[in-house]
Amino acid sequence: MIWIVIAEVLPDAFKEATPSQVASAGTLAVAFMETLSTVLLGFTDGNNVEDASGFLVSLVFGLGPLIGGIILVTFSLGFSMPHPLLTGVASGIAFRLAAWRPVQLLMTSKMGLFTTLFLLIGGSLAYHAATSSILRLFNRKRSSVNVIASSSGLSLSALTVQSLLACGAVFLHAYAEGLALGVAARKAYGLGRYMVLPASLHGLPRGAAAASCVYGATDSWRGALAAAALTGLAAPSAAISAILAKIDYDGLDYWMVIACGALIPSFGRVFRRSLRLDVRKSVVGLLVGVAFASVCLMSTRFICLHTPYCNSAPEAVT
Structure with a gap:
């Protein structure tokens, strides 16, 4: 059946695309098919209904960021922010997210002050070093003072690159939380279905945050929604990885605090640049973001x- 489909589709594909593009698309399609087949076969052989349910429910965990991006873009377009x-x-x-989990761990005595500060500072320094290297490389290659042009005709300003790197920190934060969601999905009340609302x-x-950062830098609502959607992929991918690897909660809080630390330098750099444009509006936006x-x-x-709903995963979504 597969070869029949390929025989029917390939001639038309070569009319619309180059051989290299067709070969790349075909390879990716086969790889995805084999990966999905292996995953489903693992569930079938093990007769593990909880794993299968958790796998499917994990795909829904990405709805929250997408909805958040849609809300932000709607308000931005409606009020010309x-x-x-x-x-x-x-x-x-971002700053509120960075403080939320570490403060909870401190208040519940699940993590000591020294350990929390050490992980926060470590995450901040590591992400700052990585992003600084990327920005230095960008500054060397840009073709003008503020804009770098690519072969496809697209242009990236320094602010856009900083915003994308900040979105990367949000992605890491979502991925760390997604691991905890994946651990809980197999054991959750109602096989994970009721975790969708709080998650x-x-x-x-x-x-x-991702949509606002990208929209503020590029003035593109499509790019903002794309950033929110990509951020939404972090939790499902992490949750599925946790289900397949059958990991437990041990050590996840440490990774979460490190991910929280990564948010601080990335958005701190973006916010400092915003302050140079308009202090009052930047501060008002900061307060609105913290409140939201x-x-x-x-x-x-x-x-x-x-x-x-959260009985099986209080650490994941509280």
């Missing part, structure tokens, strides 16, 4: 405290 305000909103959300609500600020993230995170905690 200026770029410094958008960047401030993204920074406020999605918990992901709203991340999508809004706080409402989403506190709402998630309220749901988890008054419903059984």
